[in-house]
Amino acid sequence: MKKIQILLWLSVLFLCSSVWAHGKVGSVAKDENLNGVINFPDVKGRLTLISDLHTHSVFSDGHVWPNIRVAEATRNGLDVLAITEHLEYQPHIAQVPHKDRNSAFLEANNAAKGSSLIVLAGSEITRDMPPGHINAVFIKDANKLFNIDLPKNDKEKEILNKKIREMQWGAEPAIKEHYILSNMWPAEKAVEAANQQGAFLFWNHPDYYRQAPDGIARLQPMHRKMIDKGYLHGIEVVNGSTYSEEAFRIAIENNLALIGTSDVHDLIEWDYLTRAGEHRPVTLIFAKDRSKESIKEALFQRRTVIWFKEILIGKEDNLLPLLKSIISIESVGYGKGTQILTVIIKNNSSAKLQLKNQSRFTFLDNTNLIDLPGNDKIKLKIKTLKELDNLQLEFEVLNALITPGKNPRVIVSTKI
Ligand SMILES: [Zn+2]
Ligand SMILES: [Zn+2]
Numbered sequence: 001m002k003k004i005q006i007l008l009w010l011s012v013l014f015l016c017s018s019v020w021a022h023g024k025v026g027s028v029a030k031d032e033n034l035n036g037v038i039n040f041p042d043v044k045g046r047l048t049l050i051s052d053l054h055t056h057s058v059f060s061d062g063h064v065w066p067n068i069r070v071a072e073a074t075r076n077g078l079d080v081l082a083i084t085e086h087l088e089y090q091p092h093i094a095q096v097p098h099k100d101r102n103s104a105f106l107e108a109n110n111a112a113k114g115s116s117l118i119v120l121a122g123s124e125i126t127r128d129m130p131p132g133h134i135n136a137v138f139i140k141d142a143n144k145l146f147n148i149d150l151p152k153n154d155k156e157k158e159i160l161n162k163k164i165r166e167m168q169w170g171a172e173p174a175i176k177e178h179y180i181l182s183n184m185w186p187a188e189k190a191v192e193a194a195n196q197q198g199a200f201l202f203w204n205h206p207d208y209y210r211q212a213p214d215g216i217a218r219l220q221p222m223h224r225k226m227i228d229k230g231y232l233h234g235i236e237v238v239n240g241s242t243y244s245e246e247a248f249r250i251a252i253e254n255n256l257a258l259i260g261t262s263d264v265h266d267l268i269e270w271d272y273l274t275r276a277g278e279h280r281p282v283t284l285i286f287a288k289d290r291s292k293e294s295i296k297e298a299l300f301q302r303r304t305v306i307w308f309k310e311i312l313i314g315k316e317d318n319l320l321p322l323l324k325s326i327i328s329i330e331s332v333g334y335g336k337g338t339q340i341l342t343v344i345i346k347n348n349s350s351a352k353l354q355l356k357n358q359s360r361f362t363f364l365d366n367t368n369l370i371d372l373p374g375n376d377k378i379k380l381k382i383k384t385l386k387e388l389d390n391l392q393l394e395f396e397v398l399n400a401l402i403t404p405g406k407n408p409r410v411i412v413s414t415k416i
Contacts, residue, residue, distance in 0.1 A: 001091055001274060003105065003223040003400075005106045009406060013056065015104030017194075018117075021379050030332075031204060031335075034253075035075040035076065035077070035274065036076050036268075036272070036274025036275070036277075037074065037075070037076060037077035038050050038076055038077045038078070038279055038282060038306075038307070038350050038351060039077055039350050039375070040284055040322070040323065040325075040326070040348075040349045040350065040351070041190065041322075041325040041326060041348040041349060042226060043286055043321040043322050043324075043325050043326070044321055044324075045288075045292060045345055046286040046287060046288060046298075046303070047286070047288070047289065047399075048284050048285075048286060048322065048325075049079040049080050049118075049284070049285045049286075049287050049290070049295060049298075050076075050077065050079050050080070050282050050283075050284060050285075051078060051079065051080035051081070051082075051200075051283045051284070051285050052073065052076050052078055052080075052081055052082070052083050052139055052206060052261055052262050052280060052283070053080070053081075053082045053084070053120070053122065053135065053234065053237070053283060054085065054124070054135055054239070054259075054261030054262065054270070055081065055082065055084065055261075055262060055263070055264050056081050056085060056086070056124075056263070056265045057068050057069055057083055057085065057104050057108075058085070058092050058095075058096050059083075059085045059090070059092070059096060059098060059101075059103055059104035059107075060085035060086040060087075060089060060090060060091070060092070060104075060124070061086060061089060061091050061264070061265060062085075062266075063200075063237070063265060063266050064265070064266070064267065065107065065234040066077050066083055066105075066107040066108035066111060066228045067108065067233065068105045068267070069081060069083055069108060069112035069253060069264075070108050070111040070112045070115070070119065070334055072112075072264075072267070072268045072269075073117055074112075074115055074117055076268065076274070076279070076280065078282070079116070079117065079118060079119060079290070079319040080117070080118045080119075080120060080295060081108070081112075081117055081118070081119050081120070082119070082120040082121075082122035082135075082137045083104045083105060083108050083119070083122065084122040084123055084124045084128040084135045084136075084137065084244070084260070085104050085123060085124060085140060086124045086125060086133075086143075087101055087123050087124065087125060087145055087146040087166075087182065087190075088125075088126040088127070088146060088173075088178070088182035088183055089126050089178075089179050090151075090178055090179075090318070091171060091175050092168060092177065093174075093175070093178065094172075094174070096169075100140035101123065101141065101145075101146070102141065102142045103149075104120065105119065105121040105122070105142070107279060109121075116168075116290075118290065118292060118295065120137045120138060120292070120295075121137070121138065121139050121142070122135060122136060122137035122138070122139060122199075122389055123135070123136055123141070123142045123145050123192065123194075123297065124204065124333055125145060125146075125187065125190045125191065125247050125265060126179075126183075127183055127187045127190075128183065128211070128221040129211035129220070130187075130204070130221075131187050131191075131220070131222050131223055131226070132203065132204065132206060132208065132211045133203075133204040133205065133208075133211075133306070134187075134190075134191060134201055134203055134232070135164075135201065135202050135204050135261075136194035136200070136201045136387050137195075137199060137200050137299075138198060138199045138200050138292070138296050139197050139199045140198070141195040141197065144193050144197070145190050145193050145194055146182050146185065147182070147185040147189070147190075148178070148181045148185070148192060149179050149181070149184065150180050150181070153398075155416055158357075160180060160181065161362070163180045164173060164176045164177055167179075167180065169210075170349060172320075173270035183306050187222070187252075188222070188225075188226075189291050191226060191231050191232075191258050192231065194202070195231050197388060198296075200233050200234065200257075200296060200299045200300060201226075201230060201231060201232050201233055201234070202232070202233060202235055202236060202257065203223065203234070203235045203236065203247075203256075204236050204239060204260045204261075204263070204342055205236055205239040205242065205263065205342060206218075206235060206236065206246075206247050207239075207242060207244040207246065207247060208239075208243060208249070212362055215244075216246050217235075217244045217246040217247040217250060217324065218246070220252055227254050227256070228259060231258065233256060233257055233299065233300060233302075234251075234256050234258070234259045234299065234302075234304075235250055235251050235256045235257075235258070235261045236260065236261060237251060237258050237259065237260060237306060238259075238260030238261070238281045238308040238313070239260075239261055239263050240261075240263050240271070240281070240307050241271075241282075243308060243311075245404045248313065248340060248401070248403070248404050249403075249404060252315070252403060255302065256302070256366070257299055257300075257302040257303075257304050258283075258302075258305070258313060258314060258315065259283050259304065259306070260281040260282060260283050260306030260307065260308050260313070261281060261283065262280040263357065264280065269403060278397065279307070279350070280306050281304070281306060281307065281308045281309075282306070283304050283306055284305045284306075284307065284314075284322065285298045285299060285304055285320075286298055286304070286305075286318060287303075287323075302318075303318055304318060305318050305319050305322055305340070305353055308322070309349075310351070310352055310354075310399050311400065311401060312351055312397075312399065312401070313400070313401045313402040314401075314402065315402060316402040316408060317319050319400060319402055319408055320402075320408055320410065323353075323397060323400065323408060323410040324342075324412070325348065326348050326349045326351065326353065326373070326412060327345060327346070327347065327348075327353070327395075327410060327412050328345070328346045328348060329343055329344070329345055329346070329391075329412055329413075329414040330344040330345070330346045330377060331343070331344045332344075332414055332416050333416075335416075339383065339384055339385055339386055339387060340364055340381050340382065340383055340384075341381070341382045341384050341388070341391065341416070342381055342382075343380045343381075343382060343391065344376050344377050344378075344379055344380075345372060345377060345379075345380055345391075345412075346377040347372045347373060347374055347375060347376055347377065348375075349374060349375070350375060351373045351374055352371065352372065352373050352374045352398055353371075353372040353399065354370075354372075354397070354398040354399045355369070355370040355371075355372055355395040355396070355397060355398070355401075356368055356369055356370075356395060356396040356397075356398055356411060357369075357370065357393075357394075357395060358394040358395060358396050359392065359393050359394045359395075361382045361384055361393075362382075362383050363380055363382055363383065364381035364383060365379075365380075365381050366380065366381075369398075370395070387416075388416055389412065389416055390414070390415055390416060391413060391416055392394050392401065392411060392412075392413040393411070393412050393413070394409060394410070394411050395408070395409065395412070397410060398409070
């Protein structure tokens with residue numbers, strides 16, 4: 001009898017702990033393939049930190065509690081996560097009332113305690129175009145980034161009601177009213193308030209079809225003013241499943257950081273079949289150390305590379321050192337009595353690389369196109385014609401971009 005009682009108590013305790021354990025992340029399965037773990041090597045003198053700086057939870061229009069975002073990030077091997085709720089679009093405000101707009105961050109930060117994940121405080125400043133949507137991360141207080149002035153008289157009430165009637169999207173009138181009233185506070189003021197908090201700001205999905213029906217990202221005078229003032233520091237070249245070549249050009253021309261994010265609202269597993277090898281878009285940040293200050297410094301210095309689908313996107317200064325760390329030569333040796341050099345080339349990252357041979361040698365078992373799978377190695381048999389002391393190989397990386405039309409070239413060398 002006693003044993004049964006103890007078992008019953010234990011199961012009650014277990015149930016309670018799983019019910020009450022709102023904050024902490026649940027156990028994470030160890031199988032890296034099942035979890036879709038992303039890994040990239042550090043580059044010379046810097047850590048490569050993997051981030052998703054744009055996600056949502058039930059505290060705006062997402063559909064999960066913030067601890068699920070933390071659990072997903074941990075499973076995917078991310079180092080840095082920001083939950084960036086729409087301050088103005090609050091479709092769940094009746095069901096999830098929260099006066100403090102820092103709530104999602106506080107929940108996520110609590111859930112991440114005890115893990116190595118760094119959670120950044122952030123918000124999505126949500127306006128019609130221009131300026132569209134702008135994320136601010138490293139904020140100090142989300143409550144100061146939005147403002148609602150209630151209508152003071154019948155005339156103002158009528159203007160508000162007309163706007164609600166004209167609004168094409170949104171659900172209940174109360175949600176539309178909240179969005180319209182908060183949108184009446186100028187975007188410039190929200191952007192200025194975020195900058196006063198020392199935040200890093202980037203323009204989200206500038207090609208979003210609802211705000212750019214032709215899908216072309218274009219800087220408008222309001223964006224130019226923000227850039228000139230030093231108020232806008234990055235731009236999403238990648239958002240979810242979309243890529244904007246125009247945003248890539250805008251980033252290069254205006255020295256903005258290249259950002260790629262998931263902007264996930266549901267489950268990462270639903271949007272990306274991680275078990276089949278898919279992954280969310282991430283921004284790699286090259287930081288001096290794992291501190292928030294270093295991450296911030298790296299973002300302000302534009303030290304980022306995006307990994308999107310099978311493509312690496314980054315300015316040459318950032319992408320070349322990364323590629324040099326990703327590709328390494330593990331061993332070299334001549335076959336007995338031949339001038340054929342066998343080289344084991346290793347890929348130290350999750351990113352599959354498509355390489356095009358640009359050196360003077362040809363290969364025995366390969367054409368000039370070589371697939372280097374992620375976290376794997378390949379054997380290359382190189383016809384060097386005579387026995388060499390040093391080997392230098394040059395590859396064009398066909399699935400990496402340093403400008404919208406240009407692939408980087410990487411040189412790998414070793415003593416023989
Ligand atoms: Zn948005
Ligand atoms: Zn968003």
